[in-house]
Amino acid sequence: MTIVRFLFLYLLIxxxxxxxxxxxxxxxxxxPGASDITLDFSGIxxxxxxxxxxxxxxxxxxxxxxxxxxxxxxxAGFQVGGTAVSQGAKIEVSVRVRNRSLNRDVFGKKYRVxxxxxxxxxxxxxxxxxxxxxxxxxxxxxxIAFIGLRNGEKGKEIYSxxxxxxxMVRLTRDQSVKLGLEWTPDGASLIYTSYHRGFPDIYxxxxxxxxxxxxSASSGINAxxxxxxxxxxxxxxxxxxxxPELYVKDLRSGRLTRLTQTPxxxxxxxxxxxxxxxxxxxxxxxxxxxxxxxRDTGGAPRRLTRxxxxxLSPDWGKxxxxxxxxxxxxxxxxxxxxxxxxxxxxxxxxxxxxxxxSWAPDGLHxxxxxxxxxxxxxxxxxxxxxxxxxxLQGQGNWYMPAWSR
Amino acid sequence: xxxxxxxxxxxxxSLLLLILNACAGNNDEDPLQSDIGMGGGTLGNDTGTLPGGxxxxxxxxxxxxxxxxxxxxxxxxxYFGYDSSSVAPSEMSKVQQIADALSSNARYTLIIxxxxxxxxxxEYNLALGERRALAVRELLISFGVDGSRIQTLSFGEEQPxxxxxxxxxxxxxxxxxxxxxx
Numbered sequence: 001m002t003i004v005r006f007l008f009l010y011l012l013i014x015x016x017x018x019x020x021x022x023x024x025x026x027x028x029x030x031x032p033g034a035s036d037i038t039l040d041f042s043g044i045x046x047x048x049x050x051x052x053x054x055x056x057x058x059x060x061x062x063x064x065x066x067x068x069x070x071x072x073x074x075x076a077g078f079q080v081g082g083t084a085v086s087q088g089a090k091i092e093v094s095v096r097v098r099n100r101s102l103n104r105d106v107f108g109k110k111y112r113v114x115x116x117x118x119x120x121x122x123x124x125x126x127x128x129x130x131x132x133x134x135x136x137x138x139x140x141x142x143x144i145a146f147i148g149l150r151n152g153e154k155g156k157e158i159y160s161x162x163x164x165x166x167x168m169v170r171l172t173r174d175q176s177v178k179l180g181l182e183w184t185p186d187g188a189s190l191i192y193t194s195y196h197r198g199f200p201d202i203y204x205x206x207x208x209x210x211x212x213x214x215x216s217a218s219s220g221i222n223a224x225x226x227x228x229x230x231x232x233x234x235x236x237x238x239x240x241x242x243x244p245e246l247y248v249k250d251l252r253s254g255r256l257t258r259l260t261q262t263p264x265x266x267x268x269x270x271x272x273x274x275x276x277x278x279x280x281x282x283x284x285x286x287x288x289x290x291x292x293x294x295r296d297t298g299g300a301p302r303r304l305t306r307x308x309x310x311x312l313s314p315d316w317g318k319x320x321x322x323x324x325x326x327x328x329x330x331x332x333x334x335x336x337x338x339x340x341x342x343x344x345x346x347x348x349x350x351x352x353x354x355x356x357x358s359w360a361p362d363g364l365h366x367x368x369x370x371x372x373x374x375x376x377x378x379x380x381x382x383x384x385x386x387x388x389x390x391x392l393q394g395q396g397n398w399y400m401p402a403w404s405r
Numbered sequence: 406x407x408x409x410x411x412x413x414x415x416x417x418x419s420l421l422l423l424i425l426n427a428c429a430g431n432n433d434e435d436p437l438q439s440d441i442g443m444g445g446g447t448l449g450n451d452t453g454t455l456p457g458g459x460x461x462x463x464x465x466x467x468x469x470x471x472x473x474x475x476x477x478x479x480x481x482x483x484y485f486g487y488d489s490s491s492v493a494p495s496e497m498s499k500v501q502q503i504a505d506a507l508s509s510n511a512r513y514t515l516i517i518x519x520x521x522x523x524x525x526x527x528e529y530n531l532a533l534g535e536r537r538a539l540a541v542r543e544l545l546i547s548f549g550v551d552g553s554r555i556q557t558l559s560f561g562e563e564q565p566x567x568x569x570x571x572x573x574x575x576x577x578x579x580x581x582x583x584x585x586x587x
Contacts, residue, residue, distance in 0.1 A: 156563075177563045179527045193531070199469060199558060200531060219466035221535045221559050224528055237532060239557070241465045243539060244532045264490070264539070266532035282529055284488070289529060310488075312526040325526060355526055373570050374523070400527065 036069040037133050043081020043098065050091050050115050051084030057122030058095070058129075060164045061140045064389060065130055066365060066382035076100060078133065084118075091115050095125050097133065107132045119166045139163055139360040142404045144367055145171075145181055145190055146378060150396035158190065158205070159398075163360075163367070163380065163391055171205065180269075181402045184227045190402075191215070191225040191234070202236060216249065224269050227251070228276045233296065235259075235270035235279050246270055246281055248296055259298050271316045272296075280304065280314045280322055280339075291324060293339065304339055313356050318405070319363035323347075323383070325355045334368050336383050347385040354379065354388075361405035367391065369399035464543070464552040472514045472556060476585035480506070482566075483541055485579040488525070490536040492544055500541060503583055504548040510587070515550075517541050518582040519559040520566070522575035527561055534559035541581045 041059055046052045062080070063070050073079065082095040090112050097107035107129055113121050127138025145160040148170075155175035161168035171190070172178065180193040180202075190205045194212075201217040202225040216222040220239030227234050234249045244267045246260040260267065265285035272279055273293075280293045283301070289310045292301040305311040308326035314337075316322050326335040326344070334348035334357045348354035348368065357368040366381040370388070377393030378401050392398050480503055483496045492500060507513050519534030538557035546552045567577040 177560070179531065179561070179563070195560075217469070219469045220539075220557055221531055223531050239466065239532075239535050239539065244535055264536060266490075266529055266536050268526065268528040268532045282526075284533075288488070289525075310525060310529075312529050327525075 037067055038069050038071045038075060038077045039063075039080055039097075040071060040073040040076035040078075041080045042073045043079045043096070045081075045083045048084060048086065050086075050118050051093075054084050054091075054093055054118040054122050055082070057119050057164065057166065058126055061123060061126035062129060064140075064163060064380060064391075065134075065138075066380075066384065066386045067134050067136075068130070078106070080129070087112065089114070091118070093118075093121060093125075095129070097129055123162060123164065123166075136362045136364060139362050139365060139403070142187075142361045143167070144358075144378070144391070144401050144403050145183065146369075146392075146398055146401040147178055147181060148396055148398050153396075158192065161392065165392060171207070171210070179400060180224050181400050182226050183402055183404045185229050185231050187404045191227060193221075193223045193225065202234075215251075220244075224281075226270050226272060226279075228272050228296070229274065230276055233276075235272065235281075235296070237267050237270065237281075244268075246279065246283075246294065248279075257298070259294050259296070260301060262301075269313050271314050271322075273316050274318050274320060280316050282312050282314065291322065291337070304337060304342070305344070307344070308335075315358050317359035317363050319359070321363075321383070323357040323359055323366050325357065325368075332371075334366060334381055336366075345383075345385065347381050347383055348379075349388055354381070356400050357381070358401050358403045359405065360403050367401040367403050369401060371399070464546055466557065467553040467555070469556065472516065472586040474586065476513060476587050478585070480583040480585075482580040482582045483537075484576065485537055485581075487522070487575075487579070488533065489579075490533065490540040492540055497544075500544050501548065503585075504545050504550055506585060507545070507550050507554060512587045514554045514556070514586045515545075516556045516558050516584045516586060518584070519557060519561075520564060520578055520580050520582065521562045522578045523562045523565065523570075524575070525562075527563070531559050531561035534561045537579075537581050 044055045046055045062068050079098045084093040092112050094110045096105045099106050123140040126140040130138040143160045148159045149156050158171040176195045178192050178194045182191045193200045200221045202215045202222045203212045204215050205212045218240035224237045237244050238247050243264050247258050249256045262285035267283045270279045270281040278293050282289050283292050291304040291311045294301040310327040312325040314322050314324040322337040325332050332353040332355050333346050334354045336345050353371045354368045357366045369376045370379045376397040376399040378391040378398050380389045380391050481499045483499050517538040519538030521530040521533050542555045565578045567574040
């Protein structure tokens, strides 16, 4: 790559990405096909087993990123290289990334870790390399929680794993139906609806000790629990007063406030705005399900979507954009709404139904479930609508992902 | 005697929770905190009102107390159209049968289970299933049944009656099912 091309690329992609979150999506979407950052991995000396583990994991994480692409060395803009060698009981790992056209390292670091920490280190280094190449926060060290129904099992249980599939753990084993998975903003707990006691109640599941506490268990449904960015309130859908409506509960005082009062309709999936003042949710009170936004102090909900047969499962990102599911041409498609401009872009392929999107920590990627004839798997999407990549598929059904951020 | 009722209820709920926990068995890795009383409304139930919004409660659900044991006998499910919770005229006689059963025995209570087909999000379908159960409940109330005898229990799309990915399966899954309790 020539310097001129690199500068052009920088101005086209990287600079807008780091300048503001708003510019990020617009600029990427309006220039589809803008070149990726191309990498080759020819500089790796992976002769010892720990080195092989480390670099396999590093490569897997880097090429998951939608702005990075592996190409043959002759075509690559950047060369990833490094070594991992034993130093007593520790492993010393060195990683460098070389700009091939400038013939200069843009990244170079050494690490000294225990031999059993190679995957942890690879996720960390991947985020550092992503940061140095794109200016964006990486996503590799943030877990994705999801619901899984393993082949041969009855229970819909909760799992979590890193995006590269490593570190998968099972968090429940009680065979009850669970849905509506969300992280608390501090990343320490999960909120979900479980039928543990026979009815759909909302629980907080603390990851450190596995304790589950019922946060809402009124008559009817208790669903869609979502904790506000400051951790002090929970939005949820309750039907105790005769029909499903949106409520907010102050988690300190326990005070419950109903925010909506509409004709009989289905409501679901509240998600907080980044400033914690508004809530987006799905409601069918004007016919088909659409997205609405309401202030957390109440008032009339404002409709955000016009098109699409159904508009479901909104997730309001820190970037200000709302990712959601829209039924369109008979398929469920992941869509991104800019609530300020009212513009919707579609980011998932039409080869299957994609549902239940959740923003990655970087505000660029999205994880969603992909379903064909009842078989669900987890896919990584990119808000510029690039290729969808499988994160977890096979051996069961995996759905309702929520990315910690 | 009347004063002891809350105590009995408390003991009953405690016992039920103990049994449920014991039945759950091998759950060492996810201990459940036994916060008793969640079913009866010890959570903050003081619904606030909002400026400018007039809140008219339609018949709210009764507290979720233990509702006894299931009564033998099956009732035909009420079926629904896609994304709809209106009870079609053709389904009305099924609702009338349930109303008759409830009026024949004052000790009977009812759980209406709401279900949906698999299309749409699971969370939306949970609300849609609830809406179906509530629509049948409203009908029963209009037939003269006391709303305090009727609980709703939505499963959304989680418990299909028929497996399959065609309308023939979907139409059998969009339903409300009935369980009399005493």
